[in-house]
Amino acid sequence: MEDLASKIIELGLEKGASYVDVRIEKGNNGKITVSNGKLEKTSFGFESGVGITVLFNGAWGFSSTSSLEWSKLSKSMVSALKTAKIISKKIKEENKASLADTPTIKGKDEYLGREKLINISLEEKISLTLDLDKVMEKFDGRIKNATVNYLEGYGEKFFMNNEGTEIKVLGSRCYLSMQAVAVENGKVQSYRSNAANKGGFDGLKEHDLENKALETAEKAIVLLKAKPAPSGKYTALIDPELIGVFVHEALGHALEADSIVSGESILANKLNKKICAEEVNVVDDSTLNWWGSEKFDDEGTPTEKRVVIKNGVLKNYLLNRETASKLNLKPNGSARAMNYSYKPIVRMSNTYLVKGTYSLEEVLNEIKEGIYVKGSRGGQVDTATGTFQFNAQEAYKIEKGQITTPLLDVSLSGLTLETLNKVEAICKDFKLNVGFCGKNSQLVPVGDGGPHVKVSEVVIGGRKQKIKGFLR
């Protein structure tokens, strides 16, 4: 791979590129789907390809191909450079791209775990998914459907640029998601949970999967009793899973420096300014031993623990080399690509709200009426206006400090900065979650989390109208 990469780089420099990097990937991906005790889908395969990035006089060119043949690759390089040359004439000087310095390194990383995925038989992977499916199905007669998905990927990534950086990563990840659907009297409810590991099969099994499956089925059953949720503004107690989604969606995306540079973030020009309550501290940490971490980003920069909000003050953005250069900051290893066929863009790793000092009991006790929102079915944000939406998996009424009636399909929406200023109490518990984040059609593994948090007012979108005072 080294030889192929250097050959491509040589060709790029020869043709006039000021910067070239090459990413070669070879790997195996697999997927198992089990539904209602039956192995539905199993697909395993091999994928390889090369992504070539060039910079010519401030203009980017990117080209990728799933072929490893030199004839295709040299054509790929020539095409990337040709268009970069043309557009470099159309870009205004102030908008031209340049790269902030990053150390030249010969780096290596390996995360394959103790029980390497390549050594675990297909039989064992299948029987794990089947077992978990059975646990959910057997839990209660009202569970009409149980589905388990297993995903895995392992392989090698090789990065080389013309500055002399070379990085070889050998890694694997595996991911499980479980869904239980409960049906009673025409009502259909579902609950989903997941577990994942960066590394081997051993790490996945350590997640107490059987209990997770039981819990998934149980929650789907509880939801059958849920009542329509109200609409309007409420005090909310948000659990660590949903607060993770909030921090990721509402705040994290607005901290990605590509949106800062393009003027599409509410946090542009807010560096070193107080943007929220003093109790709020937010970190994006790619050095944690967790799902969303990488030791090097896809531009060859070592990653970091990035303190983005300290005591309510915006301290840093998530930066790649280009945005760091534009904003006169230091790159912090936030360039990630889904695979060789995409140019790396600014992404999060593991983003979390730092825990506070309150106990969950004391915070709950103070809430006379409110809504407890738990778990997440996903969310989305527009970073330009800060409008966010996310959907809770579970929600309950809080009445006089007590968690009472379960509520159906509750979504929360608001404006990021307004909501952050309404954070009233941050608890001292803490939990990290796993998931995938999509941006510009690229999915990458990310982690998020935090403690329980009380927010004085958020908009809840439910089906019932708020009629004077509380929910009826």
Added chain:
Amino acid sequence: MNTFDFLELAVKEAEKMGASEAEAFREEVDSLEVKFEKLTIKETKRSFVAGLGLRVTVDKHIGFAYTSQLSKKKILETVDKALKIAKLKPKDPNWISLPQPKKYRKVKDVFDAEINNMELEQLIDPTLTLIQSMKINKKIVSGSGGISVSKWEKLILNSYGLQGNDKGTSIFASAFSISSDNEETGTGMDFATSTRFKNINFEEIGKNSSETALKQLGKKKIETFVGDIVFHPFAFADLLQQILAPELYGDNVFKKKTPFYSKLNQKISTKNFTLIDNGLYPAGLGSSSFDDEGTPTQETVLLEKGVLKGFLYDNYWAGREKVESTGNASRSYSGEPSISFSNLIVKPGNKNLTGILSEIEEGIYVISLIGTHTANIPSGNFSVASYMPFKIEEGEIMYPIKQAMISSDTSTLLSKIDEVGKDLKVVGGVVTPPIKVKNVAVSA
């Protein structure tokens, strides 16, 4: 060896090694893209993705494997892997067979020679035109977007002599505008998709996007209310493809993972609403002569005047339900087929947008939605944020709104469709006019 030879090698080799049936599927996608940001051209991208997927059955045990590399060695490895997986999988007594060969019909206007022969640099001038057309006012402070074109080709071959080869093209052009005035930010967007380059009006996309961004300045807060919602085709297409379409897929019907599993031939919407899936729709982005397992595509009526008339099937789930496949198998080379819509077409009504708005006392007009992917498919419940919403009062769009959430479920929403507009818009694989829905909870 040409590409077809590799498909033949895979099928023949699989049969030789013990497969009762084998099917090789090849897909190639070649894309070109120019992106802009801050109203200036930013970067170009070319990508080529291709691979071969192999499905085998051994006495009703089904196996699947794939490779992105076409070489004799990789094909033999893939055959070996697929057969190994088949042996591990339990027998599926419900498996009937891979599809048998049938005659295909040609679809009109899915392949554009202009896109097929296009070089990346030819997208630069249209991108500059698009950027220029966004600059309609000093209050437009930033904007991003781009133009991408793709050409695709798919090949399929199975043990029954089924053989298919189809190709097509597409273009996607988008603009996202940001306006600013007195510390307030407004956003606007527009995009267009087509199978043909000529069908795209770049000036119009840029202008529409920036006009919306300007109209989004001066946002007001509103109170929670129940009222009428008019969905722009972007918003309604999002609801259709993310939430309603999966609820009409045969596998979800079989598994009772949809609110409509027992509603065939019942009225689930109003007489205004007719929805069709059409894999042969001329110039449709989801059109092709055959689906991704070689079944001929067709027109399938899903809802006719509010009555649920049909579901969508691939070969396997059609067999389970003892019906014919509707030609809705979809896959990439790296996965087994699953059910997906081809082109969803809403039958247009009589009124234009102004006519629809004129009858509304109080409501909102929503261009786009945030969060449709969080909907609960089995129950149909969703609660999404409106994006670029406007308040409608006494028949007119009065002012932009700061925040409004829309909560309902597909059964209720369908039963409250009050007006279907007459002006169709192509939104990817969905073709729909604006839609008015009565009495929906809007939270703010």
